[in-house]
Structures are given as structure tokens and as C-alpha cells.
Amino acid sequence: MTKPYGKLVGVSLGPGDPGLITRRAWDALCSGARWIYPVSRAGEKSYALSIVERAGLSVPAGAVELVFPMTRDALALDEAWMLAAGRTAALLAEGTDVVFLVEGDASTFATFGHLARVVRERLPDVNVETIPGVSSFAAAAAATGRTLAEEGETLAVIPAAYGVGAIDHLLDGFDTLVLLKVKPMLDEIIDLLERRGLLADSCFIEKVGAPDERVVHDVASLRGKAVNYLSLMLVRRAEHQRNEDRRAGSARKER
């Protein structure tokens, strides 16, 4: 009889504040399972790992670093994914439970879904569990004292890379727009928000929950400035504007 596979668990840690680790994630971290955690380069600091370290947990012996490079080079990415999945599958095949540390929520713009899929291609019978967590945008809304959405409203979350045309269009249909990874697009977005009179309705949040978290309400002040990769913007149109659109047909509205 072959040894049963270990279970693969995506453990969401929330976006940075160690207080936002859930009780279930905490138990999984302390369960004696093997830890694996992502880095963008070999030997580099892992942001996910830094969250649990700030929570006061020490990294158990045998924790494994997996490299997920930030590159658009398809070949390099493929190779990295194959290595990561192979390493994970090998640990699971030993019968070890493996917890994969994920910043934010494991189902929301995270690598865990893809990792689990690639691992399943190798070990079709492996048991995969996801422990959900607090998303960066929920934490950003809380940090700024803003609402993401109230009863009957609409919310869209998109990577800023979709471009100002797409953002401009979505601003018509949604009460709140969350723009992720604004770094390379920041000036263009600020111009758009100014053009549309939405600067006062916008807020920039960098590394939410980390010791160097930064909340900027005067987003125009960020023009030309360098910001961290872990940054997002919340745009929530003032109520009277939203009400006007709602009367005009809301999410269906075309320009």
C-alpha cells in the first residue's frame, strides 16, 4: 500500500497586519505541517513570511521557499511553476501536510489557485483546502474609514493595467472601483480622476497593515512619485453622483 498524500492547504494571512490572521489560519500554521512560502527571487525576503514573523511565530525547521519570479518571460515563468509544483508535489507524496502561506486572500489575485491546479495535474487525488482571509481591499477600506459597498451598491476590482479607458468606463457603472497594482499607471490614473472630478473621492493605500503602511488621501500629491508595488486605490463616487446614475439606469448605463 502506498502512503497517502499529505493535504495541500492555502493559508490566507490577510494583507499585512498579523492581527488579521484568522484563528483557522493560525491553527494551520501551528499544526506541524510543512510550511512553503513564495518569494520573487531565491533567498529574497518573503512578504507572506514576514506577516507570520510579525505575529510572533517562528519559522519551523524544514520550511521551503518557492520562487515565483515577477517576469513576463513565459518560458522562465513556466519553468518556475514546474519547479514549484514539483517541489510541492514531492512533499505531499511523502505524506506531509503542506501549508502554503499566502498574503491577502488565497482566492483573490493570488498564486495559490494556479499552484493547486498544477499540483493536481501531478497528483490528481490530492486533497486541497483553502482557508480564506482578509483581502487587501477590505483592509484598505477599513484603514481609510471608507466603505467598499453599502446595501444595494456595486463593486469592481481590477488591475490598473487594464488602462485608463477601461477605468473611465467602469467609473460610470460602479459605486466603488478598486484599482490594484497602480504603481506603473499612477500618473495616468491621477489625470483621469482629476479630469472626472473624482480626486476627493479617491484614496491611495500602500502596504496596508504593514509597519510602513501609507494612506494618502490627497492622491494628486503622488504625481511623479515612486510608490511600492503593494499599493492600490479606492475610488468611491460621492453619493449624489451615484444616485444620479442610479436613476439613469445604474450598472447598465452606457456612455
Added chain:
Amino acid sequence: MTKPYGKLVGVSLGPGDPGLITRRAWDALCSGARWIYPVSRAGEKSYALSIVERAGLSVPAGAVELVFPMTRDALALDEAWMLAAGRTAALLAEGTDVVFLVEGDASTFATFGHLARVVRERLPDVNVETIPGVSSFAAAAAATGRTLAEEGETLAVIPAAYGVGAIDHLLDGFDTLVLLKVKPMLDEIIDLLERRGLLADSCFIEKVGAPDERVVHDVASLRGKAVNYLSLMLVRRAEHQRNEDRRAGSARKER
């Protein structure tokens, strides 16, 4: 000198699984602050309270129930809100810290934002804090083993009440669509998903994380059936469809 106001804290409890309460929320619950919790009718069971009870916490003496009726009667709603805000403000004015128990995330389709605003109208200097939490849709994605969004994708979250026309339109532009409060619209939505060939890409989740959680992958089987108010649907279009749209211009695409 007047006594300083207590602090108003929105404590997100996650959508139902007591394991999804964060460490910070747990500390706030155990801080000795006064608890207030929402019910939809006087003396009725509070869903938020049931989560902390299932977590093994006992309700402290002096916990206060606030009634937020489920009605469209503007006068009744206004009156209920005024009562709730008045009661909260009175407690805060005594110098007591008050934690308001919120199911899911306090910034995401919750009553807390509005309550805080109305309380602030009475006590402009009051200190308000929000402890973010796991949203129902993040937990639903985890429970079904689905991804809400992967790198470079788009996500929209809307109340199903926007109607099938709006949903139909948004399905063109978004990789994943979360439909909240599907109960009164369920049959219409199922018809739309069938028409668009999206039944296999859809999933229904009721009371996620509660002991009577229900996940239905065969959503067509729900036609004509009664479902709970706390239910949502995830619609995630198959990758090949999304890729086709992406090539055609993605979120910008118009029909």
C-alpha cells in the same frame, strides 16, 4: 471636564465559520467593551451573535441588541436607524468602548458604515475603528475550491437585484461575477446562465461557513426551489472564453 467618549469599533466576524474570526477581532470581543449586535426584529436571533457563540464565547452582560428591520418602508427604516444610532451614541457618551458585531466584512455590504456615519452626526469627535474581516464571497470561493480572480483578471460584485440585463452585460466584461442576495432572482438568473452556456461555470453557496452551509454546483437543480436569504452565486467564465474576450479588448469590450 466631560468624560471622553468611548470608541466605536466595527468588528468583522467573517461570514459564518467561527474559525474565520481574526485575532484582532477576537481581542476586541474579549476586551471588556460593550457588545452591540444587529437583529432584523426585536428578540430575534442575531446571525452575527451566533458566529461568536459558535466560537465558544459567551455573550457578556449588558450586550445590546439593535433592530435593523428588513423593510423598504423609508419611515420605519429612518426611525430604526435613529433609535440604533441614539442607543449607540448614548453608550459611547458614557465613556464605554462599544464593539458592533458584523457578519462578513464591515466595509463590504454591511450596515456598519452607515451606523458609524449616523453616530458621527451626533458625536462628531467620536473615534471609529473598523476591524476588517473575511467577506462572504472570499469564503464561498474557498468553500467551492474556486478562484475569485487570478493575476491580471477582473472581479465584479453586485446585488442580484440589478437584474438579468445588468448581469448579462457584466458577464461580457468580467472574469468573475459575484451575485449577492440571489434569492428573489434565482430562476431568472438560472435562465440567463443557461442561455449563455454558463451553468457549468456557476456555483451557488448558501450560509457559507455555518453548520447548515450548502454548496450547489448543479445550479439548474435549484429552479423553483426556496433558498436562504444568505446566499450568493459565483460565475467564473471558462478560461478559453475569457481569453477570447481578452484578445478582443477585455473589460473595455462593448456589445
